[in-house]
Amino acid sequence: xxxCPEHADMMVKVAVIETSVKNTEKTIKSSILAVANxxxxxxxWRIGIVGVAGMVIIQSLILASMWGRLCRxxxxxxxxxxxxxxxxxxxxx
Numbered sequence: 001x002x003x004c005p006e007h008a009d010m011m012v013k014v015a016v017i018e019t020s021v022k023n024t025e026k027t028i029k030s031s032i033l034a035v036a037n038x039x040x041x042x043x044x045w046r047i048g049i050v051g052v053a054g055m056v057i058i059q060s061l062i063l064a065s066m067w068g069r070l071c072r073x074x075x076x077x078x079x080x081x082x083x084x085x086x087x088x089x090x091x092x093x
Contacts, residue, residue: 003011
């Protein structure tokens, strides 16, 4: 059975389309794998950034607490100085 020229031409075009589809499929699969690997490797950085942000918040709270305690200490000592100066006034020189 002989094939007509149009049929042979169509078979060549189908083979070209089939090759293009296979190559496109390989490209898509490799792109998906590359994105998946990027997401996996990026997870450690995200955890690190969240950890650093958490530490900044905790250190800010500790700084605020220490600042408050220092201010309270100054207030208490200022009151004591006022009482002591009332009890023992400075003599002029």
